[in-house]
Amino acid sequence: MTDTRVPVTVLxxxxxxxxxxxxxxILTEQHGMRIAVIENEFGEIGxxxxxxxxxxxxxxxxxxxxxxxxxRGDLIRILGALMRRRDRFDxxxxxxxxxxxxxxxxxxxxxxxxxxxxxxxxxxxxxxxAKHILTHLDEVKPDGVENEAVEQVxxxxxxVLNKTDLVTDADLVAIEARLREINALAEIVPAQYGKVDLxxxxxxxxxxxxxxxxxxxxFLTDTEHQHDVTVTSVGIATPGEVDVDKLNTWLxxxxxxxxxxxxxxxxxxxxxxxxxxxxxxxxxxxxxxDEGRPWRDDEPRxxxxxxxxxxxxxxxxxxxxxxxxxxxxx
Amino acid sequence: MTTTIAESTIWQATVDDVxxxxxxxxxxxxxxxxxxSCAVFDATxxxxxxxxxxxxxxxxxxxxxxxxxxxxxxxxGYHVWHARDTRLxxxxxxxxxxxxxxxxxxxxxxxxxxQITVHAADGAxxxxxxxxxxTITDLTWVxxxxxxxxxxxxxxxxxxxxxxxxxxxxxxPGSHLVIAASxxxxxxxxxxxxxxxxxxxxxxxxxxEMAGYPDKVTGLIFDDTGRWLANNxxxxxxxxxxxxKGPAGTSPRMLRHHDAVTGLxxxxxxxxxxxSCARDATVALWQPSTGAPGKPMKPAQxxxxxxxxxxxxxxxxxxxxxxxxxxxxxxxxxxxxxxxxAE
Numbered sequence: 001m002t003d004t005r006v007p008v009t010v011l012x013x014x015x016x017x018x019x020x021x022x023x024x025x026i027l028t029e030q031h032g033m034r035i036a037v038i039e040n041e042f043g044e045i046g047x048x049x050x051x052x053x054x055x056x057x058x059x060x061x062x063x064x065x066x067x068x069x070x071x072r073g074d075l076i077r078i079l080g081a082l083m084r085r086r087d088r089f090d091x092x093x094x095x096x097x098x099x100x101x102x103x104x105x106x107x108x109x110x111x112x113x114x115x116x117x118x119x120x121x122x123x124x125x126x127x128x129x130a131k132h133i134l135t136h137l138d139e140v141k142p143d144g145v146e147n148e149a150v151e152q153v154x155x156x157x158x159x160v161l162n163k164t165d166l167v168t169d170a171d172l173v174a175i176e177a178r179l180r181e182i183n184a185l186a187e188i189v190p191a192q193y194g195k196v197d198l199x200x201x202x203x204x205x206x207x208x209x210x211x212x213x214x215x216x217x218x219f220l221t222d223t224e225h226q227h228d229v230t231v232t233s234v235g236i237a238t239p240g241e242v243d244v245d246k247l248n249t250w251l252x253x254x255x256x257x258x259x260x261x262x263x264x265x266x267x268x269x270x271x272x273x274x275x276x277x278x279x280x281x282x283x284x285x286x287x288x289x290d291e292g293r294p295w296r297d298d299e300p301r302x303x304x305x306x307x308x309x310x311x312x313x314x315x316x317x318x319x320x321x322x323x324x325x326x327x328x329x330x
Numbered sequence: 331m332t333t334t335i336a337e338s339t340i341w342q343a344t345v346d347d348v349x350x351x352x353x354x355x356x357x358x359x360x361x362x363x364x365x366x367s368c369a370v371f372d373a374t375x376x377x378x379x380x381x382x383x384x385x386x387x388x389x390x391x392x393x394x395x396x397x398x399x400x401x402x403x404x405x406x407g408y409h410v411w412h413a414r415d416t417r418l419x420x421x422x423x424x425x426x427x428x429x430x431x432x433x434x435x436x437x438x439x440x441x442x443x444x445q446i447t448v449h450a451a452d453g454a455x456x457x458x459x460x461x462x463x464x465t466i467t468d469l470t471w472v473x474x475x476x477x478x479x480x481x482x483x484x485x486x487x488x489x490x491x492x493x494x495x496x497x498x499x500x501x502x503p504g505s506h507l508v509i510a511a512s513x514x515x516x517x518x519x520x521x522x523x524x525x526x527x528x529x530x531x532x533x534x535x536x537x538x539e540m541a542g543y544p545d546k547v548t549g550l551i552f553d554d555t556g557r558w559l560a561n562n563x564x565x566x567x568x569x570x571x572x573x574x575k576g577p578a579g580t581s582p583r584m585l586r587h588h589d590a591v592t593g594l595x596x597x598x599x600x601x602x603x604x605x606s607c608a609r610d611a612t613v614a615l616w617q618p619s620t621g622a623p624g625k626p627m628k629p630a631q632x633x634x635x636x637x638x639x640x641x642x643x644x645x646x647x648x649x650x651x652x653x654x655x656x657x658x659x660x661x662x663x664x665x666x667x668x669x670x671x672a673e
Contacts, residue, residue, distance in 0.1 A: 054406075054424075056443075056465075058464050060483050060505045061503065061504075062523065073464065073465070073523075074426075076505075076523070077465070078405070081389065081405055082387075084348055084640075085348060085365055085387060086347065086364065086655075087365070112523070112546070113546070114545075114546070
């Protein structure tokens with residue numbers, strides 16, 4: 001079944017990372033698409049065939065106070081008004097400020113049914129300024145204050161590494177390594193002057209369960225850290241058959257207790273007795289899972305999971321998951 | 331009983347936009363469109379009077395009761411149109427403006443971003459409140475036009491004229507989308523993003539919560555007597571009885587016919603007749619007082635449209651105006667002779 005919902009791309013990145021340049025490129029390129037843009041920073045974007053709406057960030061907690069129910073009230077409103085229009089947009093771009101927390105933006109697409117019915121979050125694209133990103137990532141914030149740059153990198157499905165012309169090749173290697181360490185899932189797209197092959201950032205399908213872990217995550221093996229590594233990616237690849245009951249208990253508990261710290265999660269699992277893959281993805285505690293394609297005959301039934309988050313304990317995650325395999329001691 | 335709309339239609343017209351709000355005043359009706367157009371018609375004949383266009387998509391339209399002025403609110407500001415000289419006056423050219431509501435013929439309150447502004451009919455600014463903590467989603471006049479109650483994130487705020495700060499705050503965590511006050515001001519209710527209806531008794535701010543709706547509650551209105559509150563949020567429309575001590579511990583009337591209700595309108599007066607419209611391309615009339623609490627009931631009358639309905643309102647006690655997503659407006663004579671032998 002084809003998904004006819006309008007795709008939404010969330011564009012994040014610090015001021016000066018080249019967001020406006022990229023946005024302008026997306027809007028002016030000859031692609032024949034009707035695009036609506038929701039802008040957070042009062043830019044000067046005015047392009048024929050693009051509808052531009054201004055948003056002022058309003059973070060709403062739903063009344064149970066749980067972080068996964070933190071949404072963007074302004075987006076619910078604006079997207080609601082957009083969807084009432086007769087002319088159908090082919091795509092919506094949401095630009096966030098450099099200081100915005102991506103989680104409420106992403107969660108908005110899962111919490112509001114009206115939005116969910118008509119729109120699908122395609123991907124979070126984070127622009128990174130090669131020249132300044134390491135400084136931003138290493139900036140020490142007061143206790144309790146998030147480093148937004150780290151969060152925006154951690155949440156990304158695509159990292160556009162812009163202004164690569166301003167750094168040396170050696171710097172580039174170090175930057176990519178640092179980005180990988182935080183986010184092993186996102187594809188890194190190097191760019192200059194915001195010139196990006198649009199296919200690599202539009203129609204990514206990052207939240208599409210049928211495309212979970214389509215590209216292999218790239219984990220770093222090097223573990224010598226010179227800097228703060230609170231936010232990291234943890235990948236698990238283990239052959240074996242998963243006991244569904246144990247998995248439900250473990251994942252349920254994990255997301256309930258650590259959901260605040262787990263920004264993104266994705267996985268493909270081999271459930272005991274099931275010829276099909278089980279695929280899942282989550283944003284904080286919002287979790288979406290379904291049966292995937294059949295395991296191929298020549299394909300090892302390897303469970304693959306990736307968590308991106310804060311203070312992740314690799315050993316604990318591995319032990320927790322391994323205990324969900326059939327034959328594991330209860 | 332089902333009637334195809336043609337059998338009881340008084341007039342029909344079309345607009346080149348998606349109607350999002352209907353308003354009636356004097357001898358006029360106006361239709362606000364999602365893409366920023368507004369068409370004004372003669373309520374009796376359906377004759378086209380004028381068409382207006384503003385920047386941004388329209389969110390609301392409100393004719394003054396005498397039809398002399400029309401307030402338009404949009405995703406980018408708000409405007410007043412004057413019937414006498416057909417002048418469209420822009421009062422603010424930026425900012426999400428969710429709602430406009432008249433108090434009599436000479437004052438209109440606008441939810442302009444986080445602020446309430448009140449203008450005279452000629453557009454002059456009478457007063458404005460200080461900004462609320464978040465964007466105002468809806469407003470209603472209370473205390474015979476002396477105060478304004480608004481819904482916003484985390485509750486209801488009440489503003490009195492010429493005062494910057496709210497005179498009271500009825501707190502409740504969550505995103506409040508629509509507000510209604512009973513005619514006697516005894517109750518203030520909101521419909522919520524968290525799929526609930528929240529109710530305050532104004533005398534002592536005692537709260538009631540009607541939770542568990544499958545959808546967010548985006549439509550919520552009291553009838554003229556203040557006894558009946560109708561709201562969406564479920565396939566069934568629920569109607570709460572506020573007689574006596576109010577609805578605490580009671581079950582609502584459950585009006586079963588639609589699946590996604592897009593508009594609700596009580597017939598003016600004391601008849602307790604409710605009109606509803608829905609995405610299923612039907613309009614229904616209900617007599618909730620004849621049903622029993624907690625029991626599903628059927629419409630007294632049903633009209634089939636040719637496209638999903640987006641809004642409904644009464645022109646008077648007899649004529650009902652409805653709009654469809656494809657831009658068709660129809661005025662239905664609800665008292666027209668019903669075909670014999672129909673369902």
